[in-house]
Amino acid sequence: MIGGDATGMSAASQARRMRGPDELEIVAFERGRFSSYSACGIPYWVGGDVTGRDRLIARTPEEHRARDIDLRMRTEVLEIDVEKQRVRARDLGSGAESWTPYDQLVIATGARPVHPSLPGAHARGVHGVQTLEDGQALLDTLAATEGRRAVVVGAGYIGVEMAEALLTRGYEVTVVNRGAEPMATLDADMGRLVHDAMEGMGIAMVNGAEVTEIRTDGEGRVRAVATADAEYPADVVVLGIGVQPETTLAERAGLPLGGAGGLLTDLAMRVRGHENVWAGGDCVEVLDLVSGRERHIPLGTHANKHGQIIGTNIGGGYATFPGVVGTxxxxxxxxxxxxxxxxxxxxxxxxxxxxxxxxxxxxxxxxxxxxxxxxxxxxxxxxxxxxxxxxxxxxxxxxxxxxxxxxxxxxxxxxxxxxxxxxxxxxxxxxxxxxxxxxxxxxxxxxxxxxx
Structure with missing residues (x-):
């Protein structure tokens, strides 16, 4: 399993339920410090509705290992060798690298935040919110920052949820959004209702504005977000621009990708053209049952279902994922x-x-x-x-x-x-x-x- 969160560990756990350790050896690689956690809950942790980080963790590495799953934390897979059926991984602590063979491979690499190529985008005080580490880093910044001005770049799901979290923490919040209205997943007339409601809550909405620069002070810390015709002071900046499938390894291995950059699978979640390679979660594209087209829809609900299906199939059973309607x-x-x-x-x-x-x-x-x-x-x-x-x-x-x-x-x-x-x-x-x-x-x- 490449990835120790929703899809990867759901697949591992389901396969283990179906097959004992004498029948199936399961190795999972996770480059982060946490396994099986709810990334969807991070805005509510930041806002204080969730009282602690551990409440977002469904199952710890120790709990997975107790189920005879060899979960290797802080270990990053660097290469997939499809021909020889093996992966090359690096221990991020020691730097040691090694090859691990596989009979069945599960790619559950998730998605990566869209990070703009802008001056100052990596300045101190600028945060993406994708992993528990990201959430902790943002909380550390908020605790160490005296100013109370926050700018959220982007007004999709993460953007509006983080705007609420920062408002709840007492920040003066400005949302800078390049779209005509917030929530591009809605039609503009419905997005306007969201716009009006957010302004009624005291959130300053700036729509139709493209960020050109994140400006910093003499110590390299964020001080403002700039557009073509305005500047918005900021003591902290949160990027909520969206995510893309994390398929770098898969692309290098020559595995098939769709128009949105996600892996393409069959109904059993097997990567097309590869009998023993499976993929699920935020790194795949799925069938939209209404339009009949494939789409990238990164949601934890789908990721967990994909893992159950993959684990069932690897464990000797049979299951399929017919598609989604985009809820x-x-x-x-x-x-x-x-x-x-x-x-x-x-x-x-x-x-x-x-x-x-x-x-x-x-x-x-x-x-x-x-x-x-x-x-x-x-x-x-x-x-x-x-x-x-x-x-x-x-x-x-x-x-x-x-x-x-x-x-x-x-x-x-x-x-x-x-x-x-x-x-x-x-x-x-x-x-x-x-x-x-x-x-x-x-x-x-x-x-x-x-x-x-």
Whole structure:
């Protein structure tokens, strides 16, 4: 196993459940200091919602070793020799290198943060947030910094989550985003709702701005983030620009990559054209069940499923991963943000004709205390009425409603079929017509008017 986090150690653990140590020797390499941890929880650790680093660790190296998995920490794989079925690794402590043979290889190298090629990008006080080490380094900087001005570069999931974390810690937060609106995973009209809500929380939003330089003081410490026409003072900078598949080793080994740079696999998570090489997690591309195209979607949910499937197959069983519909949910303070399926531009790129509707509703019956507003946007295919995508922005009770749409997308349902779904109802939980079903009803009308 190359990689000791979600996919790698899920695969190792599942294979061990199926095969004993006398039948299967398992060696895992991890270049970091931690195994099996939740990177998704780092913003909440930084913000103080999670009280300590160890709460993000699902299983320690010692616990893996107790299950007869030879997990070698602080050991980086430098080369994959596919022809001779071996990998070359270096112990980062001693510097010693050695070759290890394999019968089955699992590549679980994850993703790497996009790091801009800008002056000052590696200055003191500039942080990416991808690993537990990254989170600890940021916390150390915050503890040692007297100033209270933070700039977040990027407004995707990590960007908005880190903006919340820094705001919670009492920082004056500015988000500099090159897109027209935050959350490019949403259509711009829904992203605007996020923009307005973040500004209402006291976060300064700067959209349509490309960072040109991170400026430093005489000691090499960050002091400001510069764009073409402005400068934003900063005592700490967090990069939330996104991630790319970490496939450097795979590319050098001649393994097949997709358009986004991720490894290509079959349904069993076997690397295409290689019977004994497997891959999963943030380093692979997966099939989008709605568009029929392959996409890079780095999420811990997929990574753990990939590991289970790979481990089952290596252990002598049989399992497959059919694909995804692109479901994701996040929040910034009290605002919940969710999406599944296709955005408008995704549908156009796939050659689909569609109708869109947007409705406003509440999380509970309007007369029930604390009913919170939400906006639901729905895309449906013209003529067929097939559901294509849903986006939801709202307060408490909004985000997880996207799961209704995720199931409908996976089942290939039409918006008309959705209107008859037997969803749970009581005034504390929902209006009589759930907001997702209200959107579906409106979409039915739009499809009919469009000539279905």
């Amino acid at each position: 994701a949910v996040s929040k910034v303070c009290a605002l919940e943000i969710a999406r599944t399926g296709l955005r408008e531009k995704d549908a156009r790129r796939a050659g689909l004709q569609f109708e869109t509707v947007t409705i406003e509703s509440t999380s509970r019956a309007g007369y029930y205390p604390d009913a919170a507003p939400m906006t639901v946007k729905m895309l449906a295919e013209r003529r067929t009425g097939r559901l294509l995508g849903v986006q939801i922005v709202g307060r408490e009770g909004a985000g997880k409603r996207v799961d209704i749409a995720a199931v409908a997308l996976t089942a290939g349902m039409t918006v008309e079929q959705m209107t008859t779904l037997d969803l749970g109802y009581a005034p504390p939980f929902s209006p009589v017509w759930d907001p997702v079903l209200v959107a579906a009803r409106k979409a039915v009308g739009a499809v009919r008017r469009g000539g279905a």
